[in-house]
Amino acid sequence: MTNHPTFSLFILAKSGKLAHLERDPGYQATLAVLDALDLGTVEFSQMTAAPAEEQFWAQFDGFYQLTEKSMRKELPNFVSDPANLAKVQAMLTADDNAQNAITGETTRQIA
DSSP: OOOOOHHHHHHHHHHHSOOGGGOOOOHHHHHHHHHHHTTOOOOOSSSSOOOOHHHHOOOOOOHTOHHHHHHHHHHHHOOOSSHHHHHHHHHHHHHHHTTTTTTTOOOOOOO
């Protein structure tokens, strides 16, 4: 959305709370992209404490069946700088070592 960069504004427009943005070319383009990715049906709930952006990414991960294991395998494909890749891998290894008592896969966010 042109001059409206926040995800929160997109959510407000999508939920009908900012009707004036519904005609915005940037908003329309965003909807077209989401529809092309089959994400146009993503729903946002007011019955949770999770922010809308977090709800979106949870549904995105579910839709594309993304898991930590698959993301680690694909890491070289989306971290193009070898120095940054080494940093991310070191961070993940350190985190794994700290959490080695936990078995199974867990969801984590890398800041």
